[in-house]
Amino acid sequence: MKPLRIALTKGRLESKTLDLFDQMGLDTSVVRNKGRRLILPVGDSIEVVLAKAADVITYVEHGVCDLGVVGKDTITEAGGSFYELLDLGFGKCRFALAAPKDKEFFGGYATKTIASKYPNVTAAYFAKKNMDVRIIKIEGSVELAPLLDLADGIVDIVETGSTLKENGLEVVEEVMPISARLIANTAALKLRKAEIEALLDQFEKLL
Numbered sequence: 001m002k003p004l005r006i007a008l009t010k011g012r013l014e015s016k017t018l019d020l021f022d023q024m025g026l027d028t029s030v031v032r033n034k035g036r037r038l039i040l041p042v043g044d045s046i047e048v049v050l051a052k053a054a055d056v057i058t059y060v061e062h063g064v065c066d067l068g069v070v071g072k073d074t075i076t077e078a079g080g081s082f083y084e085l086l087d088l089g090f091g092k093c094r095f096a097l098a099a100p101k102d103k104e105f106f107g108g109y110a111t112k113t114i115a116s117k118y119p120n121v122t123a124a125y126f127a128k129k130n131m132d133v134r135i136i137k138i139e140g141s142v143e144l145a146p147l148l149d150l151a152d153g154i155v156d157i158v159e160t161g162s163t164l165k166e167n168g169l170e171v172v173e174e175v176m177p178i179s180a181r182l183i184a185n186t187a188a189l190k191l192r193k194a195e196i197e198a199l200l201d202q203f204e205k206l207l
């Protein structure tokens with residue numbers, strides 16, 4: 001039987017997932033000493049694929065990976081057709097609207113400009129508030145945009161809040177909570193039901 005293939009978001013979600021595999025008694029030594037390899041075995045039953053968050057969804061959607069571990073932030077931004085099986089409880093942070101501390105964000109009548117790495121999340125949030133905004137896509141360190149006077153505010157991930165604080169910004173409103181999710185390809189869920197359910201069971205027991 002070929003191993004279940006699971007795409008992990010490289011970095012912190014990867015290492016938290018490996019910790020869970022260790023607790024299940026699986027052998028993660030090959031992944032932990034991976035060098036630059038991107039596809040690695042975990043015991044005999046699992047094969048791990050290391051990818052960037054949005055690509056985890058792409059590989060799972062296309063069925064080349066059966067399962068994936070990815071943040072709710074990427075899921076909400078990218079969408080797609082797959083099953084979200086489980087909230088893994090780690091990688092906790094939140095989406096928030098933030099703005100310079102010394103300004104009243106909701107003051108004035110002019111259309112606001114919002115910078116974000118997550119334009120879809122931003123658009124949905126302001127649509128729900130019935131507020132017309134201009135959205136500018138930024139690839140990283142979004143906090144720069146209001147500091148450089150490109151934007152009135154940002155919609156970004158906040159974890160400890162230190163990046164905001166150290167750059168004179170503050171949370172105006174929480175948008176939504178985020179954590180890591182286990183996702184599955186829809187066909188794999190039928191074809192490899194027993195194996196996926198067994199793994200899901202083990203995850204659930206540890207959480």
Ligand code: PRP
Nearest residue numbers: 140141142156157158159160161162163
């Ligand atoms: C994320 C996020 C914030 C920061 C929040 O950025 O975009 O900038 O972390 O964390 P904090 O509340 O604990 O300070 P990341 O480090 O992923 O880099 P990026 O901004 O380049 O995407």
